Amino acid sequence: MRGPDADGCARPLRADAERNRRLILDVAARVFAERGLGATLNDIAHEAGVGVGTVYRRFADKDALVEALFETKFATLVWLARAAEVAPSAGEGLRAFLWGAAEARAGDRGLAQVLAGGGAPGAEASRNREMLHHLLEDLIGRAQAEGSVRGDLAASDVPMFMLMIGAVADGTHGVAPDAWRRYTQLVLDGLAPPAAREPLPGPPLDLAAVFHAMQDAPA
Amino acid sequence: MRGPDADGCARPLRADAERNRRLILDVAARVFAERGLGATLNDIAHEAGVGVGTVYRRFADKDALVEALFETKFATLVWLARAAEVAPSAGEGLRAFLWGAAEARAGDRGLAQVLAGGGAPGAEASRNREMLHHLLEDLIGRAQAEGSVRGDLAASDVPMFMLMIGAVADGTHGVAPDAWRRYTQLVLDGLAPPAAREPLPGPPLDLAAVFHAMQDAPA
Amino acid sequence: MRGPDADGCARPLRADAERNRRLILDVAARVFAERGLGATLNDIAHEAGVGVGTVYRRFADKDALVEALFETKFATLVWLARAAEVAPSAGEGLRAFLWGAAEARAGDRGLAQVLAGGGAPGAEASRNREMLHHLLEDLIGRAQAEGSVRGDLAASDVPMFMLMIGAVADGTHGVAPDAWRRYTQLVLDGLAPPAAREPLPGPPLDLAAVFHAMQDAPA
Amino acid sequence: MRGPDADGCARPLRADAERNRRLILDVAARVFAERGLGATLNDIAHEAGVGVGTVYRRFADKDALVEALFETKFATLVWLARAAEVAPSAGEGLRAFLWGAAEARAGDRGLAQVLAGGGAPGAEASRNREMLHHLLEDLIGRAQAEGSVRGDLAASDVPMFMLMIGAVADGTHGVAPDAWRRYTQLVLDGLAPPAAREPLPGPPLDLAAVFHAMQDAPA
DNA sequence: CATGAATGAGCGTTCATTCAT
DNA sequence: AATGAATGAACGCTCATTCAT
Numbered sequence: 001m002r003g004p005d006a007d008g009c010a011r012p013l014r015a016d017a018e019r020n021r022r023l024i025l026d027v028a029a030r031v032f033a034e035r036g037l038g039a040t041l042n043d044i045a046h047e048a049g050v051g052v053g054t055v056y057r058r059f060a061d062k063d064a065l066v067e068a069l070f071e072t073k074f075a076t077l078v079w080l081a082r083a084a085e086v087a088p089s090a091g092e093g094l095r096a097f098l099w100g101a102a103e104a105r106a107g108d109r110g111l112a113q114v115l116a117g118g119g120a121p122g123a124e125a126s127r128n129r130e131m132l133h134h135l136l137e138d139l140i141g142r143a144q145a146e147g148s149v150r151g152d153l154a155a156s157d158v159p160m161f162m163l164m165i166g167a168v169a170d171g172t173h174g175v176a177p178d179a180w181r182r183y184t185q186l187v188l189d190g191l192a193p194p195a196a197r198e199p200l201p202g203p204p205l206d207l208a209a210v211f212h213a214m215q216d217a218p219a
Numbered sequence: 220m221r222g223p224d225a226d227g228c229a230r231p232l233r234a235d236a237e238r239n240r241r242l243i244l245d246v247a248a249r250v251f252a253e254r255g256l257g258a259t260l261n262d263i264a265h266e267a268g269v270g271v272g273t274v275y276r277r278f279a280d281k282d283a284l285v286e287a288l289f290e291t292k293f294a295t296l297v298w299l300a301r302a303a304e305v306a307p308s309a310g311e312g313l314r315a316f317l318w319g320a321a322e323a324r325a326g327d328r329g330l331a332q333v334l335a336g337g338g339a340p341g342a343e344a345s346r347n348r349e350m351l352h353h354l355l356e357d358l359i360g361r362a363q364a365e366g367s368v369r370g371d372l373a374a375s376d377v378p379m380f381m382l383m384i385g386a387v388a389d390g391t392h393g394v395a396p397d398a399w400r401r402y403t404q405l406v407l408d409g410l411a412p413p414a415a416r417e418p419l420p421g422p423p424l425d426l427a428a429v430f431h432a433m434q435d436a437p438a
Numbered sequence: 439m440r441g442p443d444a445d446g447c448a449r450p451l452r453a454d455a456e457r458n459r460r461l462i463l464d465v466a467a468r469v470f471a472e473r474g475l476g477a478t479l480n481d482i483a484h485e486a487g488v489g490v491g492t493v494y495r496r497f498a499d500k501d502a503l504v505e506a507l508f509e510t511k512f513a514t515l516v517w518l519a520r521a522a523e524v525a526p527s528a529g530e531g532l533r534a535f536l537w538g539a540a541e542a543r544a545g546d547r548g549l550a551q552v553l554a555g556g557g558a559p560g561a562e563a564s565r566n567r568e569m570l571h572h573l574l575e576d577l578i579g580r581a582q583a584e585g586s587v588r589g590d591l592a593a594s595d596v597p598m599f600m601l602m603i604g605a606v607a608d609g610t611h612g613v614a615p616d617a618w619r620r621y622t623q624l625v626l627d628g629l630a631p632p633a634a635r636e637p638l639p640g641p642p643l644d645l646a647a648v649f650h651a652m653q654d655a656p657a
Numbered sequence: 658m659r660g661p662d663a664d665g666c667a668r669p670l671r672a673d674a675e676r677n678r679r680l681i682l683d684v685a686a687r688v689f690a691e692r693g694l695g696a697t698l699n700d701i702a703h704e705a706g707v708g709v710g711t712v713y714r715r716f717a718d719k720d721a722l723v724e725a726l727f728e729t730k731f732a733t734l735v736w737l738a739r740a741a742e743v744a745p746s747a748g749e750g751l752r753a754f755l756w757g758a759a760e761a762r763a764g765d766r767g768l769a770q771v772l773a774g775g776g777a778p779g780a781e782a783s784r785n786r787e788m789l790h791h792l793l794e795d796l797i798g799r800a801q802a803e804g805s806v807r808g809d810l811a812a813s814d815v816p817m818f819m820l821m822i823g824a825v826a827d828g829t830h831g832v833a834p835d836a837w838r839r840y841t842q843l844v845l846d847g848l849a850p851p852a853a854r855e856p857l858p859g860p861p862l863d864l865a866a867v868f869h870a871m872q873d874a875p876a
Numbered sequence: 877c878a879t880g881a882a883t884g885a886g887c888g889t890t891c892a893t894t895c896a897t
Numbered sequence: 898a899a900t901g902a903a904t905g906a907a908c909g910c911t912c913a914t915t916c917a918t
Contacts, residue, residue: 016877017877020878040911040912040913041912041913041914042880042912042913045879045880050878050879051878051879051880051881052879052880052913052914053877053878053879053880053915053916054877054878054879054880056913056914056915057877057878061913061914062913062914150408157401157402157405160387160390160391160398160402163383163386163387163390164382164383164384164386164387164402164406165383166386167382167383167385167386168379168382168383171379171382172379179379182376183376183379183383186376186406186409186410187383187405187406187409188409189369189408189409190405190406190407190408190409190410191405191409235896235897235902236901236902236903239902239903259886259887259888260887260888260889261886261887261888269903269904270903270904270905271888271889271904271905272889272890272891272902272903272904272905273902273903273904275888275889275890276901276902276903277902280888280889281888281889454898455898458898458899478890478891478892479891479892479893480891480892480901483900483901488899488900489899489900489901489902490892490893490900490901490902491894491895491898491899491900491901492898492899492900492901494892494893494894495898495899499892499893500892500893588846595839595840595843598825598828598829598836598839598840601821601824601825601828602820602821602822602824602825602840602844603821604824605820605821605823605824606817606820606821609817609820610817617817620814621814621817621821624814624844624847624848625821625843625844625847626847627807627846627847628843628844628845628846628847628848629843629847673881673917673918674880674881674882677881677882697907697908697909698908698909698910699907699908699909707882707883708882708883708884709883709884709909709910710881710882710883710884710910710911710912711881711882711883713909713910713911714880714881714882715881718909718910719909719910
């Protein structure tokens with residue numbers, strides 16, 4: 001565990017550091033997703049097989065780690081938006097994006113929080129955010145031109161959509177892991193122009209599940 | 220704060236205790252609303268100008284305080300549901316209820332959590348929850364019979380609706396205190412049968428507001 | 439609950455105070471005996487049906503209450519010693535005293551502590567203590583003259599005897615309420631001159647009981 | 658306190674942790690011995706010159722610390738029992754064991770409690786307890802066969818013996834540090850078959866010492 | 877560099893004691 | 898005089914963060 005690398009270099013490479021950084025991000029993503037942002041850095045470090053100190057060497061503090069995670073996750077959204085750009089129609093693209101974003105958010109307990117913690121200062125993050133915003137503006141604009149989405153929808157409604165779906169997903173995670181689909185559909189129907197409506201997927205929750213969901217929601 | 224009661228009774232009634240209880244509940248509601256359920260009882264006690272012990276004299280533990288808050292808030296919902304019962308039409312009643320519930324929830328950061336039924340499944344709370352559930356089942360059933368709400372809507376969708384609106388309200392509280400109205404309308408449009416659709420109230424959020432919203436959301 | 443007494447006197451009599459004092463002492467004796475000295479004054483006051491303030495009016499603090507209890511209990515010992523004085527023989531008297539003292543101590547969890555807390559300043563308590571000491575010196579001296587107790591026994595060994603039996607009684611109270619008898623006999627046999635020996639009463643404890651006893655002992 | 662190890666190894670081994678563990682155990686043993694198990698971990702940590710967190714890093718909770726202390730102390734008893742096994746006679750062995758156990762217990766205020774097996778019924782502790790029990794059963798059985806101890810004595814009487822001696826030792830610690838010897842002899846005489854009797858070692862306590870003893874006993 | 881031991885402020889909670897009513 | 902509401906120091910314990918090794 002202390003010896004030189006297999007590649008023959010005695011001094012630890014910059015690559016080691018990067019490897020550790022990725023490892024920590026991956027583990028943190030998993031642990032935060034499973035247990036919420038309340039998980040301790042000690043746990044994450046332990047589960048990654050490194051010392052806490054190492055985590056602090058890579059990330060100034062817990063918030064910085066969350067921020068970094070945010071950027072990682074953000075890439076997924078950008079990727080989804082790019083995919084949506086080339087969809088047969090803007091409406092289909094937008095719907096696919098929203099379903100994808102909701103799904104990405106769903107299995108990720110506490111990641112509304114991660115996506116949220118966005119981190120004020122990161123220039124990169126800002127650029128990403130803006131880029132995504134523009135992609136969505138474009139997508140929505142085209143969909144509106146097609147008449148496949150209501151005219152008063154805005155790109156900034158998308159993060160709110162994710163906030164909403166995230167709240168449901170976090171709450172129902174555990175008793176009804178697919179419940180987010182129902183509410184995604186419900187909101188999507190609200191986004192759609194009149195008359196384009198899908199039946200809600202999945203059955204409604206029973207009382208106990210609702211109770212559980214709301215209990216769990218705070219995270 | 221020390222003056223005689225409104226009813227003009229000068230008798231030094233043991234109501235000082237009740238006054239304190241109310242004071243604590245009010246302060247707790249405010250502090251939880253502002254800072255989320257993570258606020259400490261020490262803070263609440265301090266802000267109420269009493270010792271921690273006083274809080275613990277009235278409420279067995281933090282959960283009990285949250286639970287008490289819950290009951291208070293729940294009464295509002297029950298009252299709203301009763302009012303909805305006598306609305307001209309079930310559809311109007313349901314919409315009025317949802318707007319009222321959303322409004323009650325808005326501005327109450329961390330009260331999604333309180334409403335969640337934080338604390339033990341108190342018998343009273345359970346009964347209240349069930350009663351409200353039945354009221355809503357009836358209301359929704361009648362609205363569906365009227366054709367004024369989609370047929371696959373269920374009573375248990377209502378708490379999820381509040382979870383969603385709560386997430387938005389908590390996030391935008393501070394930068395766009397009325398933003399919840401936009402998303403309430405959006406979801407309500409999703410609830411409506413095709414073709415019954417209102418324009419979204421209020422303008423969309425700007426990027427900065429979205430950023431702020433997501434920053435704040437975790438609580 | 440606030441009106442004048444039945445006996446026609448409008449001002450509360452000194453007798454009320456005394457009645458309360460006795461009531462508190464009785465309840466405190468019972469509660470301390472059942473739950474150890476760790477019991478709270480609030481509990482005692484509540485169980486006595488008075489306010490804590492009343493307890494504090496009668497007894498400067500918790501220690502003072504314990505001290506007062508001590509005097510009460512001490513009276514029992516003095517009474518036992520008096521009875522021993524008139525026994526057919528000093529040896530029989532001494533044994534009867536010790537059995538009585540052990541029994542008094544046994545059902546009284548935490549009363550080793552009460553008997554102990556003896557309170558430094560009480561002139562009365564000091565006098566009682568000395569009186570008992572002299573009674574025991576006399577009793578033991580006569581028993582030694584009879585040859586029915588070892589010659590090197592001293593009056594001051596008696597409190598230590600009670601300390602020892604108390605430790606056992608407190609520990610076994612709950613799993614083997616009569617175990618103290620076994621150890622009383624064992625020690626009494628040690629007190630006896632050679633050849634005067636009784637079989638130990640009761641069976642030995644099993645391992646689980648011992649475990650429980652030692653767990654509980656701290657009080 | 659900072660110098661190299663006795664074995665001459667200068668390598669900066671991670672033994673600083675182990676050193677702290679030992680330090681904490683030592684301080685805890687001393688503080689518990691002096692002030693009883695009621696001593697706070699904050700006090701212990703402070704007195705050891707470490708933060709509370711450090712104590713909690715090594716021991717899951719207060720019980721775990723007490724349990725660890727228990728295992729340490731228990732080893733002494735097992736060692737004594739092993740030594741007793743090879744004594745010239747079982748009777749001598751048993752007496753030596755009891756004197757040793759009493760001495761180990763004396764001066765260790767609150768360690769009756771520690772020895773009690775404070776904390777969970779750890780598997781190791783249980784095994785140790787049982788092993789000692791069997792050793793004592795054997796020893797007592799052989800002593801009884803020799804006729805050097807009363808026939809109705811049981812292995813489970815030994816912990817009760819320690820409870821009794823502990824109560825005396827805790828009480829007299831401070832005013833008469835050797836008083837436990839007197840009562841050990843007294844009880845040992847009770848254990849002996851008739852006619853085998855030693856004079857009590859040490860003078861009886863004076864009244865003030867008894868008073869002090871009982872004051873201190875509660876812990 | 878990496879490690880993980882150490883830190884200590886802070887949390888929820890209890891209870892002896894005080895004091896307004 | 899009696900009440901019980903109020904107090905707040907203290908406890909056991911957690912965890913983000915620092916720093917010696």
